Amino acid sequence: MDRNLLLVDDEEGIRTVLSLSLADAGYVVHTARTGEEALAVFDRVRPGVVLTDIKMPGMDGIELLERLKKRDPDVEVIMITGHGDIDLAIQSIQREAADFVTKPVNDAILEIALKRARERSHLRRQLREYTTNLERMVEEKSRALVRAERLAAAGQAAAGMAHAIKNIAGGLEGCIFLLEQGLKQDRRVYLEQGWEMLKANVEKIKDLSLALLDYSRPEELHFHPTDPAGPLEEIAALMRARAREQGVDLVLDKAPGMSQALLDPEAMHRCLLNLVVNALDACAERGERPEPCRVELRVEPDAGGGVRYVVRDNGPGMDADTVDMLFTVFFSTKGGRGTGLGLAASRKIVEQHGGVLEVESAPGRGTTFTARLPRPETLRGSGSTGM
Structure with missing residues (x-):
């Protein structure tokens, strides 16, 4: 961060004292008496920090803060307030001020605010x-x-x-x-x-x-005893912030008391991540619907001692012809934004585990992907055990 600093205060005495203190601390100090003058100086100097009084004639500190942020969202603005201006100080923080200090300005407190900025x-x-x-x-x-x-x-x-x-x-x-x-x-x-x-x-x-494999060599999986909920928990943690940003309710449901399963956790992470990303994308494209967007993730025992992963969304769904084409290499429902390889890669990983990847969907009713992995003894011949 550069050492240029703009000090804005209509009182000459405060400008003089603070300028000397800040200069001693190693800052290159530029000063202004009014908000209008401050904007002109800011446009010319482009300092990294602006220290401004919150109450000034004409343009006050809060308006100056807003106009500075429009010019440069990254500029750090510290407000100087009186003891009775706490409400104004809170308003400034809500408008993305970096901090505030009260008059009379204490050098140590000011240095802390500048350090945080x-x-x-x-x-x-x-x-x-x-x-x-x-x-x-x-x-x-x-x-x-x-x-x-x-x-x-x-x-x-x-x-x-x-x-x-x-x-x-x-x-x-x-x-x-x-x-x-x-x-x-x-x-x-x-x-x-x-x-x-x-x-x-x-x-x-x-x-x-x-770790990208040679083009001519198929991927070799490495199976070992793994908590089957592990890959889905990692994906839920990874994608929760994105789901929140998109307004999607991401729900993880784990059946209690599941025993370890013989699988490749890294491969299953990639497989399930494809399905979850597709589900979030589907929710983003569903348009106006009365119920909230929702993506459900579930892991549970399957018949015969296997494991079942379910990824369900309440997006727009797909017609039968689209469902029939889903696992075709290079076919994508996302147009130019998709590669057409994600679901094919996911199915390949499930099949290498000896399992099947199923899909159920209908227009307006969302989509459900179900990956069924068999019990461990049926995996012989499906790939390297890595054990």
Whole structure:
């Protein structure tokens, strides 16, 4: 964050004293007497922080705050208030002021407010860089995916993996949303949770990218005893912020007392993530409906000792002809936004587990995907056990 700072106060004495104090602290201080003068100085200097009195003749501090945020949403504005101006100070925080200090201004308290503003600015800059890199990564993988779609069957495994990467990247937008809410509300816990979730899942994208199989080699699964609810719990945590942003109620339901199942948890994560992302997208496209958008995730025992995963949405549903085409490679209900490989890849993973992936849908009645995995002893010959 640059050291340029704009100080706005109609009292010359306050400007003089604070200017000297801030200069001693290492800031390059620019001053203005009125809100109008402050906007002119801001347009010329573009400081990272503005320190302004909340009560001034003409344009007051709150109006100045709003107009500064329109010019540059990233500028950090600290309000100077009197002891009787707490209501105004709260209003300024609601309008995205970074902080407020009361008169007479204490140097130590002011330094704390400035430090917090610097931290907010630094975190926002890091978040923007992280998002830019993520978008670039997704764009590169998407271009690679388009090329892969034109290849022969030997390239389909790699294309399916790339599609999973794009879906996970879509889930990461929910992490970014959580961080933005933390910045807006100044909630440290949101920032910490969102930031850790973001870093962990971007690492997962990188790992998946490096793990892309050779085009001519089919994917080999690694089965080991796993809590069957684990992959679905991870996906629910990953996608909950995105669902909230889209106005979708994401519900996870686990049958109690389930024993471990023999499966590849990473592969099932990719398989189920495809289904959940498709369900959220379907809810987003359903138009005006009286009942709220809802996506239900369920894991439960299946007949014969197997495991059943269910992903159900109340989106617009599909007609019989569309359902018949769903698992056809390169067929997509999303037009140019889809690759047509996600559901095919999900079905392949379920079949490699010895199971079946079923779909039920009708126009106006939503869609239900059910993945049925058999009991462990029926998996012999389906792939590597990794045990």
